[in-house]
Amino acid sequence: MAGALQAIRYERGKLEILDQLQLPTHSEYIPIQNTEDGWDAIKQMKVRGAPAIAIVGCLSMAVELYYMDFKSRKEIADYVSDRLKYLVTARPTAVNMNEAATKISSMIKDMAEDSDLSVSDFKELAIEAAEIMFEDDVTINKDIGRYGAEHIISNTEDVNVRILTHCNTGSLATAGYGTALGIVRALNERGKIDHVYCTETRPYNQGARLTAYELVHESISATLILDSMPSMLMAHHDVTAVVVGADRVVGNGDTANKIGTLQLAIVAKYFNVPFYVACPVTTFDPCKASGKEIEIEERPHHEMVSIKGQKIAAEGINCWNPAFDVTPAELITGGIVTEFGVFKPSEIKEKLASILSKNKENSGPGLQRRSSYSSLKLAEKSD
Numbered sequence: 001m002a003g004a005l006q007a008i009r010y011e012r013g014k015l016e017i018l019d020q021l022q023l024p025t026h027s028e029y030i031p032i033q034n035t036e037d038g039w040d041a042i043k044q045m046k047v048r049g050a051p052a053i054a055i056v057g058c059l060s061m062a063v064e065l066y067y068m069d070f071k072s073r074k075e076i077a078d079y080v081s082d083r084l085k086y087l088v089t090a091r092p093t094a095v096n097m098n099e100a101a102t103k104i105s106s107m108i109k110d111m112a113e114d115s116d117l118s119v120s121d122f123k124e125l126a127i128e129a130a131e132i133m134f135e136d137d138v139t140i141n142k143d144i145g146r147y148g149a150e151h152i153i154s155n156t157e158d159v160n161v162r163i164l165t166h167c168n169t170g171s172l173a174t175a176g177y178g179t180a181l182g183i184v185r186a187l188n189e190r191g192k193i194d195h196v197y198c199t200e201t202r203p204y205n206q207g208a209r210l211t212a213y214e215l216v217h218e219s220i221s222a223t224l225i226l227d228s229m230p231s232m233l234m235a236h237h238d239v240t241a242v243v244v245g246a247d248r249v250v251g252n253g254d255t256a257n258k259i260g261t262l263q264l265a266i267v268a269k270y271f272n273v274p275f276y277v278a279c280p281v282t283t284f285d286p287c288k289a290s291g292k293e294i295e296i297e298e299r300p301h302h303e304m305v306s307i308k309g310q311k312i313a314a315e316g317i318n319c320w321n322p323a324f325d326v327t328p329a330e331l332i333t334g335g336i337v338t339e340f341g342v343f344k345p346s347e348i349k350e351k352l353a354s355i356l357s358k359n360k361e362n363s364g365p366g367l368q369r370r371s372s373y374s375s376l377k378l379a380e381k382s383d
């Protein structure tokens, strides 16, 4: 296998991201020195993909914090909460940044009350909270990959599978490995891929520029198709499953993902092809009852009518550029693949609530387990 693609490079006090606007022709890492840089990179989509947005947002806060001096724990807690709220405003549909902001802010607020913690140890904990997300992401994605691959293999008679995917959900959209593309990677590691089809994903072309790049990089047998071709593809070729990522899965299983996902799900239903959504539990938003409540980001019209400054549409035409659509739960026929297993959309809220409450005390990915670990480490250090 080729060396892993790395969208995010981080060491304490230093963050760089691979500028995805320049891919696939140029690979340039750009520095993110503070939360303004983080916000701009997310807004302009130099980094994109729900998990990567949250990781870069939080790490930009960590880098900023690292170079600052504070007088009290409360000052740090207020600062962190303010910066994270600001980062959430960069892109509204993907819930991961909002989820991370809420989790880190409330953890930091609780720990600010702990008078045994020095200001500098407290600052370190705030930084570590962001670092934990980055460190855990690949493990989470590998679990998603394993569950998804096993589910697909055990629910098909195909010896080797043909997968259709949309947008980019791979190493470039996460800390590494990927979610939906992580399932493709896991299938490939098991020698089970016959072929992968990826859609170009207009207007930003994440499929043509990024997913195709990742598939070629890993020598996975793959074909690029236009966004208008999935029905033609399913009419003429056997597709084992459609596997996509998610920006927000709400309580009833309705799922917001890259524009074009809904039509893929409708076509898959027509041709009786199982349709899977793959995402970490941080993409789950149980507070919203249905997809109607999801705010859909609208992107600037210039992204539709020009490519790298070159006009491709008639001057003066009106445009509509929603970045995401919502797939109703009933069309997610294969299931929702998470790091805890594959769930039916109708059962995901209940099942995740039970798993997460059991895991809260002593395991599970993310801040709960690791923050108590960090507190222990700091306590040991001060003994």
Ligand SMILES: CSC[C@@H](O)[C@@H](O)C(=O)COP(=O)(O)O
Pocket: 048, 049, 050, 051, 094, 166, 167, 168, 169, 170, 173, 174, 178, 179, 180, 206, 244, 245, 246, 247, 257, 258, 259, 323
């Ligand atoms: C693992 S990424 C999952 C989703 O974020 C992905 O499918 C997607 O819709 C990305 O949209 P983008 O606008 O490129 O951020």
